[in-house]
Structures are given as structure tokens and as C-alpha cells.
Amino acid sequence: MAKNGTISASVIKRLPRYYRFLGELMKQEVERISSRELSEMMNLTASQIRQDLNCFGGFGMQGYGYHVRSLHEEIGKILGVDREFGTIIIGAGNLGKAIAMHINFETRGCRLTGIFDVNPRLTGETVGPIAIRHTDEIEQFCKENKPVVAVLCIPKANTQEIADRLVKLGIRAFWNFSHYDLTIEHENIVVENVHLGDSLLTLTYRANNNIAPENSGNGQEDSN
Amino acid sequence: MAKNGTISASVIKRLPRYYRFLGELMKQEVERISSRELSEMMNLTASQIRQDLNCFGGFGMQGYGYHVRSLHEEIGKILGVDREFGTIIIGAGNLGKAIAMHINFETRGCRLTGIFDVNPRLTGETVGPIAIRHTDEIEQFCKENKPVVAVLCIPKANTQEIADRLVKLGIRAFWNFSHYDLTIEHENIVVENVHLGDSLLTLTYRANNNIAPENSGNGQEDSN
Numbered sequence: 001m002a003k004n005g006t007i008s009a010s011v012i013k014r015l016p017r018y019y020r021f022l023g024e025l026m027k028q029e030v031e032r033i034s035s036r037e038l039s040e041m042m043n044l045t046a047s048q049i050r051q052d053l054n055c056f057g058g059f060g061m062q063g064y065g066y067h068v069r070s071l072h073e074e075i076g077k078i079l080g081v082d083r084e085f086g087t088i089i090i091g092a093g094n095l096g097k098a099i100a101m102h103i104n105f106e107t108r109g110c111r112l113t114g115i116f117d118v119n120p121r122l123t124g125e126t127v128g129p130i131a132i133r134h135t136d137e138i139e140q141f142c143k144e145n146k147p148v149v150a151v152l153c154i155p156k157a158n159t160q161e162i163a164d165r166l167v168k169l170g171i172r173a174f175w176n177f178s179h180y181d182l183t184i185e186h187e188n189i190v191v192e193n194v195h196l197g198d199s200l201l202t203l204t205y206r207a208n209n210n211i212a213p214e215n216s217g218n219g220q221e222d223s224n
Numbered sequence: 225m226a227k228n229g230t231i232s233a234s235v236i237k238r239l240p241r242y243y244r245f246l247g248e249l250m251k252q253e254v255e256r257i258s259s260r261e262l263s264e265m266m267n268l269t270a271s272q273i274r275q276d277l278n279c280f281g282g283f284g285m286q287g288y289g290y291h292v293r294s295l296h297e298e299i300g301k302i303l304g305v306d307r308e309f310g311t312i313i314i315g316a317g318n319l320g321k322a323i324a325m326h327i328n329f330e331t332r333g334c335r336l337t338g339i340f341d342v343n344p345r346l347t348g349e350t351v352g353p354i355a356i357r358h359t360d361e362i363e364q365f366c367k368e369n370k371p372v373v374a375v376l377c378i379p380k381a382n383t384q385e386i387a388d389r390l391v392k393l394g395i396r397a398f399w400n401f402s403h404y405d406l407t408i409e410h411e412n413i414v415v416e417n418v419h420l421g422d423s424l425l426t427l428t429y430r431a432n433n434n435i436a437p438e439n440s441g442n443g444q445e446d447s448n
Contacts, residue, residue, distance in 0.1 A: 080432030208304030
């Protein structure tokens, strides 16, 4: 396995996608795949794929292609899917509940252990196998269970404050869905800000440039 | 205003983020901002910002900086926030409801007009001001209301099938939250696949490389 430190940030960004496609191929019981076939599936060039996958070892063999299971396993190791980072969700509104139900934490190196909400009426309600706890219990919970990942599904106004509080309790990674660009001023804290609104705006832009205004015929400035 | 066709894909990707930060500055009643100040806020280099914003006109002036409101407005026009694309959500589980409540469609060029679910027990239940309709009503609804954007919050297995059906009904843009990499084989259809799982995996990777395994001291392979 390659030393992680030698893999560039742009390759890292593509790893989860490789991992997902390889997982699909395994489900379909595909044993091996050429860079050309993989490139067609993933809408990348074959040379891009060879270059990316070269970064972490020689799994591709001329005339044979990649061994799907080995490559999947190797990328999984690099990503850390074999970890079991204790994970808590802060905010049990529709979004928090959707994340809890919709995301398979276990296959991504995380284990969901707690869900918290400031609304006392939600306390005790269950989301899947987990009972919602009141936010007041976070300190005690973190002391006992030592989670390291927090998913923030709370209003923007409270984000920085609760993040600072969680850092003091040992949280080292934030998956942030609030509309606040979280920047933690501590060492060794990692943050992924998810801005769903930005994703919708990108779609709007592309639709706006693809879809002709009414009565104007087809647009000519197709920039995709 | 610059012809959209001349703006590169990588600049386009950053536009929603510029738009969001400029909107924040307007709320704080900031009138103008230098590329240096903006670069610190956004964690980009000042020269990157100047280069990006140069693409669509000369709003920056030496010693003055950018006029926040004009720049916000201009980027908004390019993105198409003044459009009112009729938008429907397919799937009214936790995720569909969360998207309906959590996302401000109006400020992003879209207008949410319908929510559909295959489960008859949800029919008539309201999400904000909108009553959930049964999926059987989609044909009639599209004929009458002509939506062009569809948000897919449905299981993977049904995604391609329902997308094909929606294309026939006039849908031209898909915001796809299912775990299926949607590729529409039609002209002038745009798709944004949102893979929340990939985002979590990126966080896991970064945490894995930042957080030392227990009892091993601090990791040395910090790749961030």
C-alpha cells in the first residue's frame, strides 16, 4: 500500500467514487475490469484512471486489467472504511433524521451512536435503533462513549458555538450541513462543509444555459 | 455581462460559493471588499479571486475593491437565480421532506410546486405549504404545471425508470439524491448527482489521516 502522504488531494477526492463503482462491480460479480471499461462507466479518461490508480500500487496488468476485489479493498483501506469512528448527529429535525436513516455509516468507517436535539419533545423518540437524547446530555455522553465524528444538522446561528463545545469534548471531525462555513481554529480538526444549496445553484446554472427561454427556440450558448 | 459560454467549468463551480459569501456580506451591510479580504474569508488566494471575477467583467477597481451588491447581482444573473423553474420532489420520506423544508428554492431560481410519493398513506400530508400527491398524479400535474426540475429522493432501484418517465413529461433538470449515478440518454437534460456517502468517506479519509490510532501517539502522515 502506498504511503497516504504521497497521494495528491485531487486523487483523494476521486477515491470515494472509485470505491463506490468498484463496490457496484463486486455486487455484479465482475472479477476484473480494464481501465477502458472503467473509464466508460465513470466518465473519466482511461489514462486518468491509470494515472490515479498507479498512485497506490500496481494493480493493473497489461491485458488483464484491474482485479476488482483487490482494488476495492485497497482503496477502502486508504479511505479508512475499516475504522469505527464513533459518530453523533446534532439536530434531529427532518435533515438529521434523513441522514441517520439514509446514510450507511458502517460502510464508511463510522458508527452512529447518538442523536441529540435541543427540543425536549423529541427526547426519547427513536430514529432507527437510536433514541434521541437532549443536547444537555452531550457532555456526559461524550465522556462515556468518546465519539470523534459529529454531523451538524442545526441552524446556522448555533453552529460555531456547538462546534467549539464539541471540540472540547473530543470531537475531531465535523460533517457540517448547516449553512455556516465552519472553520475550526484548532489543530487536527477536519471539516467537510456540505452546501446543498450550492449544488442546486449549479444545477440551476446548467439548466439556465441548456433550457431555452420560452418562445426563443433552442439556446446556442450551450456551455456543457 | 460576460457571455456565459466564455466562463470555464472550474470558475462556474466556484460561482455558487462566491454568491453565498457575497450574500452574507450584504446582510452585514458591507458595501465593498478587496480581493485580499474576500480571499481570507473564502480560503482562496487573492489572485485566484481576481482571475475568477475578471471572467465576467471589471467590477474590481484598484484601491477600491469589489462593489458587493453589484457583484452579487451579476453572479446571480449568470447563475440564473432570477429564473422560476417549476420544481417537483419525487419521494416524500425523511430526505424528501428535509430537502423541501431545508432548501430555499426561491433564492436559487427554482419554485417548489409539487411533492410526490408512491405511498398512499402520505397522500394529503403537508410539507410546509405543499400537500403530498400520489405518484400516479405526476402525468396530470406535469401537463398542467409544466415543471422543469425534479429532485429525486427515491430508492436507487427506481431512479432510472422514473427519470425516463419524467423526461417524457418535460423535466429537463435532475437533482439526484438517490444512490444511483443517473445518466440520461437524452439531449439537453442536465443532472446533478449528490452523493452524500462520498462526502462522508472524504471526511473519514481525512479523519483517518489526522487522528492517530489509539495508543500510537500522533500520526506523522498528516496529508492535509
